[in-house]
Amino acid sequence: MSEKPQTPRSFQAIILALQNYWAQHGCAILQPYDMEVGAGTFHPATTLRSLGSQPWAAAYVQPSRRPTDGRYGENPNRLQHYYQYQVLIKPSPPNLQELYLGSLEAIGINMDLHDIRFVEDDWESPTLGAWGLGWEVWCDGMEVSQFTYFQQVGGHDCAPVSGELTYGLERLAMYVLGVDHVMDMPFNDPDALIPLTYRDVFKQTEEEYARWNFDTANTEVLLRQFEEAEAHCKVILEQPATDPKTGKRIIMAHPAYDQCIKASHMFNLLDARGVISVTERQAYIGRVRALSKMCADAFVQTRAGGWSEDAA
Amino acid sequence: MPDLLIELFSEEIPARMQTRAAEDLKKLVTNGLVEAGLTYGSAAAFSTPRRLTLAVGDMLAASPRTVEERKGPKADAPEKAIEGFLRGAGLTRDQLEERDTPKGKILFAKIEKPGRAASEIVAEVLEQSIRNFPWPKSMRWGSGSLRWVRPLHSILCIMSAEDGAEVVALDVDGITSGDETRGHRFLAPEAIKVTSFEDYAAKLKRAFVVLSAEERAETIWNDAINIAFANGLEVVEDTGLLAEVAGLVEYPVVLMGQIADDFLGLPPEVLQTSMKEHQKFFSVRNPKTGQIERFITVANRTTADNGATILAGNEKVLSARLADAKFFWENDLRTATSNEGMSAWVKSLENVTFHNKLGTQAELIERMALLSADLAPMVGADADEAARAARLAKADLSSEMVYEFPELQGLMGSYYAKAAGESDAVAAAAKEHYAPLGPSDDVPTAAVSVAVALAEKIDKLTGFWAIDEKPTGSKDPFALRRAALGVIRILVENDISLRMDRFIDAQLVRNKGQSNGDLKTDLIRDLVEEIAEHGVFGAAFKTVKERLAEGEYNDAFKELGEQVPDKSVDLLGFLHDRLKVYLRDQGVRHDIIDACIAMEGNDDLTLLVKRARALSETLSTDDGENLIQGFKRANNILTQAEAADGVEYSYGADIKFAEVDEEKALFAALDKAEAAIAPAMAAQDFITAMSAMAALRGPIDAFFDAVQVNSDNGTVRRNRLNLLSRIRTTCSSVADLTRIDG
Incomplete structure (x- = not known):
């Protein structure tokens, strides 16, 4: 069907190869969610869509932020802002492992020369009230993806079960391209008229955000924003299902979930500022989890979440 | 007789679960087969990342026919009862047999079960085994409801005999059985048809799969x-x-x-x-x-x-x-190695909560340092050095390396302490103060390490005792049993004699001070100092209380006075319980330990262990064992007489009232034993004391053989009871022998 893939020469070529591959295999290619999230899983296309009975297949790049991982762009592997590639298919197809291995071939990993392994790694997100079983996938000893069968999200059992694949794009690309420092990685084609490296694109922002995340972010503001988002989320979900203006049933699961995402990010920022003690940490995580559960409860009352007039 | 081959082929099974899963498969299937009447010659289970395999050899081709006789209701029982019985037995009325019994005519059913083909039984048993498999963690996938450790892809199930192999047909949630497997995921992914276990193992080997x-x-x-x-x-x-x-x-x-x-x-x-x-x-x-x-x-x-x-x-x-x-x-x-050094790390532990009622890690370290200094002279360490070691022992919890590799805690601290120019003893304590972690882990032996390791554990125990977070049943989230065993092993294996009471009391007070904001710091310090002074809590508390001005004696302090003695006794009891487990593992009987715990000074665990071991050894001799009988006889007679007479026969036995030789001999033996036991006990030489005690066996036995204690002569009787009392007193100075079984 497809020709032997060309070995990619840039970060973006790898992303494009993944996009093409999963488009060919029936996924809707979505765009990144327009909010700060800690991982691709937070995109509502994964979190919310893994709930309920409706079939789903989506793939997308998600910029992700982990403020505590910032190293001013100096560490060869660590970034406070990086990209994840995320695939979610519900119900998980029986050949998901083979599909996944195909995607590695598509980005130029020769299956005859490498050692690919599925190593137990159960996934749990305490902030999302979610867990699943699966593996981290190793290529020659390096973790290149996370492979998970979702069992529960937002406190709800997943039925049918979604299969989720998460690729850490920078790490994977560095490996495929043979680059030792992320900043040295070609972002576009090295022979392009204006060749750009990852450094050209992100070194400065890594510095700026590292300084802000660690030392400058105003913790009082962050704390207030956390609490506002938390309160806002609850208020949104307290609204009656029927919209008084249109008379339609409109449960605002997504707007509420946006506030949950916001609260989660504020928590991550507070954490990076080092103002959250170990015991407080648990309490904050519990508060975000409570929000994500409420959003999940709301989502399963919507059509996309499997609700139908007939069943109600 | 056919052989059975089963393979459950799935996505990658976690490595840590494979061996157990193969054994579980063997157990579930073979138990099921045997229960259904299918016996077999051999069974072997195998696992790889993608498969669980079971090979059963020489299985019966069918289960034997069985006949069961079932007793029913009386022949004249109500129709309903008979109908019910028939339904249960699956028979009609004319198939029942009436039998005369002493209770009248009773109906009997003879239920014949024909033998069943092995394939039928195997299919049932395997399906049940798959559905009820005891995975530590299992999951669903796709749209199905079956649970397995990871998605289950195929079931191979064949019975093979000399004339060929047949597939045992079954279907578990849409997965139908067959006679095919697959080789290595990358090197031989094609389907492979197999006819027997030998064929299967050989073909897999060629397909780059080592089954075992x-x-x-x-x-x-x-x-x-x-x-x-x-x-x-x-x-x-x-x-x-x-x-x-x-x-x-x-x-x-x-x-x-x-x-x-x-x-x-x-x-x-x-x-x-x-x-x-x-x-x-x-x-x-x-x-x-x-x-x-x-x-x-x-x-x-x-x-x-x-x-x-x-x-x-x-x-x-x-x-x-x-x-x-x-x-x-x-x-x-x-x-x-910076100017501030490791104390910068300790300082940052001020922001790390240890437990919400027991303060921060930094506060814990401070308590540990105080106790380490208190304990130091008892274990031969310098108090300042022990306190210094304790203050640095957990500093590495703030280091980047330990954040990344928590299992390197202590060890890294030791490297960093050395680099920072601390003494070898301080550096070693960082590494060793967590020890022993398990029952077979070595205990620290260097004095400073011993002081800090003891302090670490005693502080933990007293801390959680202070806030009533004791282990219950199987719940021991703070690993307090391990801490207690650690205390015991450090003391006993280093042969350190140490009265624990005052250290427990002092550290309970410090932890109470931590957990209760109404207790002032200087008050806690005073009280701890007084405990060190008096050696007992009660007197120390009284002294401090008397010094207090009007109004300073608040509820929190009052409560402290009430609680510490109880908690202290309770914690010592916990240590004794752990000690029993520890000694039982070394073959010392429960009742022997109890007999020693009942003695004064039982907060010195090393002494307690020595006493218990000596007693255990003594009781394993013929003399020792029989001495117990003699002692108990004496004690029983004495106790009964004391109850009847309402007096205590405690002294005054006089040899001049002795009537027979055996009685006189007992006087002499007791004199001799007492003379030997008292100095031996003072020197904590239990072996000598107990062998002197065991030497009483002969004279006591002879005495009871020759003499009737309850003589008609009141004076003689009283004298003999007082003599028995000497036996009781002498023996009881060694251990509380009334607690010995038998």
């Missing part, structure tokens, strides 16, 4: 030591890692790689931990220098380039990992 986990482990280990040996090196043994790695591959290929020179200066433990935890590599060391110089990784395949690409990839990943470790190591060393 032991064989894989053996291959890995042999290849690893050979390749290391060929390079003049040796592999660091790690059986846990070996078993895990054997569960990650179907076709192991051992490769040895280089560690870049930049990283060879890292502490060997860091190299080893990083390589093991992150990469599941074996460490390879130079036997001459002890340095770790290379690693062994185990690939799951052969390649056209003989693993060159795989090895290069692994080396690169390792370099990235070790670059992190080196970064942490260098940063940490910089901090440790």
Whole structure:
């Protein structure tokens, strides 16, 4: 069907190869969610869509932020802002492992020369009230993806079960391209008229955000924003299902979930500022989890979440 | 007789679950078969990352016919009752037999069960086994409801005999059984048809699957030591890692790689931990220098380039990992050797909660330091040095390396303390103060380490006792049982005699002060000082209380006075319980320990153990065992007489009222024993004391044989009771023998 893939020469070529591959295999290619999230899983296309009975297949790049991982762009592997590639298919197809291995071939990993392994790694997100079983996938000893069968999200059992694949794009690309420092990685084609490296694109922002995340972010503001988002989320979900203006049933699961995402990010920022003690940490995580559960409860009352007039 | 072959083929099973799962499959299926009447000759289970396999040899081809007789209601019972019985038996009325019995005419049913074909039974049993499989964690997938450890793809189930093989048909949630399996995921992914276990094992071998986990482990280990040996090196043994790695591959290929020179200066433990935890590599060391110089990784395949690409990839990943470790190591060393030094780390522990009722890690460290100084003179350590060691022992919890590798806590602290110019004793205490972690872990022996290790555990115990978070049943979230066993082993194995009471009391007070904001710091300090002064809590508390001004004697302080003695007794009881377990494992009987715990000074655990061991040894002799009988007889007679007479016969036995020789001999024996026992006990020489006690056996037995204690002569009787009392007193000075069983 497809020709032997060309070995990619840039970060973006790898992303494009993944996009093409999963488009060919029936996924809707979505765009990144327009909010700060800690991982691709937070995109509502994964979190919310893994709930309920409706079939789903989506793939997308998600910029992700982990403020505590910032190293001013100096560490060869660590970034406070990086990209994840995320695939979610519900119900998980029986050949998901083979599909996944195909995607590695598509980005130029020769299956005859490498050692690919599925190593137990159960996934749990305490902030999302979610867990699943699966593996981290190793290529020659390096973790290149996370492979998970979702069992529960937002406190709800997943039925049918979604299969989720998460690729850490920078790490994977560095490996495929043979680059030792992320900043040295070609972002576009090295022979392009204006060749750009990852450094050209992100070194400065890594510095700026590292300084802000660690030392400058105003913790009082962050704390207030956390609490506002938390309160806002609850208020949104307290609204009656029927919209008084249109008379339609409109449960605002997504707007509420946006506030949950916001609260989660504020928590991550507070954490990076080092103002959250170990015991407080648990309490904050519990508060975000409570929000994500409420959003999940709301989502399963919507059509996309499997609700139908007939069943109600 | 046919053989049965089952294979459950799935996506990758976690390595740690495979061996157990294979055994569970064997147990579930063979138990099910036997229960249904299918006996078999042999059974063997195997596991690889993608399959569980069971081979059953020489199974019956069908279950035997059975006849069961069932007793029913009386023949004249109500119609309903008879109908019910018929339904249950699956028979009609005319098939029942009436029998005359002493209770009248009773109906009997004879239920014949024809034998069933093995295939039918196997299908049922296997389906049940799959549905009820005891995975530690299982999951659903796709749209199905079946649970398995990871998605189950196929079921191979065949019965084979000389005339060929047949598939045992079954269907579990849409997965139908067949006679096919698959080889290695990458090297031989095609379907393979098999006809028997031998055929299956041989074909899998050709398809790059080594079925036996032991064989894989053996291959890995042999290849690893050979390749290391060929390079003049040796592999660091790690059986846990070996078993895990054997569960990650179907076709192991051992490769040895280089560690870049930049990283060879890292502490060997860091190299080893990083390589093991992150990469599941074996460490390879130079036997001459002890340095770790290379690693062994185990690939799951052969390649056209003989693993060159795989090895290069692994080396690169390792370099990235070790670059992190080196970064942490260098940063940490910089901090440790800076002006502020490790105390900067301790300071940052002020922000780390230990427990919401017991304060921060920094506060815990301070309590531990105070107790370490208190304990130091008792264990031969310098108080200042012990306190210094305690203050630095947990500093590495703030280090970057320990954040990354929590299992290196203590050890890193020891490296950093050395780098910071601390004494060897202080550095060693950082590493050793957590010990012993398990029952077979070594206990610290250096004095400073002993003081800090004891303080660490006693503080933990008293802290959780102070806030009523004792272990209950199987719940012991703070590992307090382990801490208690640690205290016992450190004391006993170092032969340290130490009265625990006052240290427990003082540390309870400190922890109470921590957990209750209404207790003023200086008050707590005063009280602890007074405890050290008086050696007992009650007097210390009274002294402090009397010094208090009007109104300072608040509820919190009052409560403290009430609670500490109870909690202290309770905690000592907990230590005694742990001690019983510890000694029972060494063959000392429960009742013997009880007999010793009942004695004064039982808060000195080392002394207690010596006493118990001596008593145990004494009681294992013929004299000792019989002495107990004599002692109990004396004690019973005496107790009964005292109850009847309402007096205590406690002294005044006089040899001049002795009537027979045996009685006189007992007087003499008691004189001799008492003379020997008292100084021996004072010198804590239990062996001597107890053998002197055991020597009483002969005279006591002779006495009872010759003499009737309850003589008609009141004076003689009284004298004899008082003599018995001497036996009781003498023996009881050694241990409370009334608690000995039998």
